[in-house]
Amino acid sequence: xxxxxxxxxxxxxxxxxxxxxxxxxxxxxxxxxxxxxxxxxxxxxxxxxxxxxxxxxxxxxxxxxxxxxxxxxxxxxxxxxxxxxxxxxxxxxxxxxxxxxxxxxxxxxxxxxxxxxxxxxxxxxxxxxxxxxxxxxxxxxxxxxxxxxxxxxxxxxxxxxxxxxxxxxxxxxxxxxxxxxxxxxxxxxxxxxxxxxxxxxxxxxxxxxxxxxxxxxxxxxxxxxxxxxxxxxxxxxxxxxxxxxxxxxxxxxxxxxxxxxxxxxxxxxxxxxxxxxxxxxxxxxxxxxxxxxxxx
Amino acid sequence: xxxxxxxxxxxxxxxxxxxxxxxxxxxxxxxxxxxxxxxxxxxxxxxxxxxxxxxxxxxxxxxxxxxxxxxxxxxxxxxxxxxxxxxxxxxxxxxxxxxxxxxxxxxxxxxxxxxxxxxxxxxxxxxxxxxxxxxxxxxxxxxxxxxxxxxxxxxxxxxxxxxxxxxxxxxxxxxxxxxxxxxxxxxxxxxxxxxxxxxxxxxxxxxxxxxxxxxxxxxxxxxxxxxxxxxxxxxxxxxxxxxxxxxxxxxxxxxxxxxxxxxxxxxxxxxxxxxxxxxxxxxxxxxxxxxxxxxx
Numbered sequence: 265x266x267x268x269x270x271x272x273x274x275x276x277x278x279x280x281x282x283x284x285x286x287x288x289x290x291x292x293x294x295x296x297x298x299x300x301x302x303x304x305x306x307x308x309x310x311x312x313x314x315x316x317x318x319x320x321x322x323x324x325x326x327x328x329x330x331x332x333x334x335x336x337x338x339x340x341x342x343x344x345x346x347x348x349x350x351x352x353x354x355x356x357x358x359x360x361x362x363x364x365x366x367x368x369x370x371x372x373x374x375x376x377x378x379x380x381x382x383x384x385x386x387x388x389x390x391x392x393x394x395x396x397x398x399x400x401x402x403x404x405x406x407x408x409x410x411x412x413x414x415x416x417x418x419x420x421x422x423x424x425x426x427x428x429x430x431x432x433x434x435x436x437x438x439x440x441x442x443x444x445x446x447x448x449x450x451x452x453x454x455x456x457x458x459x460x461x462x463x464x465x466x467x468x469x470x471x472x473x474x475x476x477x478x479x480x481x482x483x484x485x486x487x488x489x490x491x492x493x494x495x496x497x498x499x500x501x502x503x504x505x506x507x508x509x510x511x512x513x514x515x516x517x518x519x520x521x522x523x524x525x526x527x528x529x530x531x532x533x534x535x536x537x538x539x540x541x542x543x544x545x546x547x548x549x550x551x552x553x554x555x556x557x558x559x560x
Numbered sequence: 561x562x563x564x565x566x567x568x569x570x571x572x573x574x575x576x577x578x579x580x581x582x583x584x585x586x587x588x589x590x591x592x593x594x595x596x597x598x599x600x601x602x603x604x605x606x607x608x609x610x611x612x613x614x615x616x617x618x619x620x621x622x623x624x625x626x627x628x629x630x631x632x633x634x635x636x637x638x639x640x641x642x643x644x645x646x647x648x649x650x651x652x653x654x655x656x657x658x659x660x661x662x663x664x665x666x667x668x669x670x671x672x673x674x675x676x677x678x679x680x681x682x683x684x685x686x687x688x689x690x691x692x693x694x695x696x697x698x699x700x701x702x703x704x705x706x707x708x709x710x711x712x713x714x715x716x717x718x719x720x721x722x723x724x725x726x727x728x729x730x731x732x733x734x735x736x737x738x739x740x741x742x743x744x745x746x747x748x749x750x751x752x753x754x755x756x757x758x759x760x761x762x763x764x765x766x767x768x769x770x771x772x773x774x775x776x777x778x779x780x781x782x783x784x785x786x787x788x789x790x791x792x793x794x795x796x797x798x799x800x801x802x803x804x805x806x807x808x809x810x811x812x813x814x815x816x817x818x819x820x821x822x823x824x825x826x827x828x829x830x831x832x833x834x835x836x837x838x839x840x841x842x843x844x845x846x847x848x849x850x851x852x853x854x855x856x
Contacts, residue, residue, distance in 0.1 A: 280658035
């Protein structure tokens, strides 16, 4: 029997939706729409006056070295994080899903960094990376590798990789927990059947584990990509985009352009481009990765 | 046969060694901070304190905990964590319930509008201008209002609520229960697991926030603990000021503290509450993420 719905019920449901929808429209949607407008002005953020300049900000972006460098850095950073984070989390998840004792303690330990504040994480690693007396350099000296010592975040050649390492430290455990949840949905019978057919460990991984892990791979790749493309906190806290723009990404460039250089219009144009790039990349990833997914 | 057993034994040992290494890498950075924060501040400056405190003392913790500005910052963070989280969960579950009823008129329209910003906030600059126009700048509400609703959390709660059978609700309706009673008496209690997850995550989000405090407030009375930590670490003058006030508050400890070790103690103080609720959090984490990602 289908319950017949009167006008009154619909009004009541509308009342459930209204408060949050209103907040959403004003706080979230409003700025998205105005950002399209500001991106076509030359507003500096200080004065009331601004001129409408059409697509000039966008055409300027195409030949702006700072922007192109930030674009390169962002993509390289994202690629490294997505590959390494998933590449490290997957074997860890498989190890912790298997017979190791005290695995729940280990799981918990690996997840802790993900919930710490970005400030605490950033500062902890700044102490570790310090050129003089930092833990990393002291450890290298202790191992007789004194010549490997670096100013890890101070040297343009290493700074971006230093930040990638921090991100991995913080989020490998997060991806791992998602992989583990997926591993636990794979029925044990499949492996038993494969054992009877004489399949080895690698073969079982390729034929059973990997295909059935597709849903969590989709989630982890998309989450890591969006997270890295939008990464701001950890870069802002540690290097602010330096040294010599070596760690400048979309978000730090946007922040600097708008608030240090007072080019609100131009900064917003960077934000709009970033929005479309993230949208496009996530969309492509979801379409491609979802196609791989099979039901259990 | 015995060679396979030897092989699998060697594999186990290798596995355990890798796990130990990963645990050290994960918790090591944290340990280093704890050790520093428990060491005599003046002695710490001589360097070389990494693995165990050389001159053990609680003085750094006493120093940061007697400070009245830090106390004030804790009140602000506590307020936003408790009030902000409760309001967030209430508003988001209201809209999630409305949206979980698939026969709601206009549902697809609402959904399309909401998904529009799934991957993107409005951008910092237009958001700043909006908050200014709304009079949110430099008020405690700038911490609460924008956080009342989140798309991701709505999707998670909504997917969970969809699993509540319609038949159950219909029979309650037959007994004359109105929609609001239904929501309070059936929907909310049945959604407890997912609401617990969202509450914990939103609580962590509020506790760890610094960016909104940094961007949208200038008053010391609205400082959050994370912003306090940030100023302590990034501004030498600020750290000196905190140190001086600690010296005035607890003169007997003067020879045991330094700005440097007080920073480390402050990093621990802002992390400890998060670590204490962590065991509860971990239990719900996977559930929340998995529910959200299946539908997302």
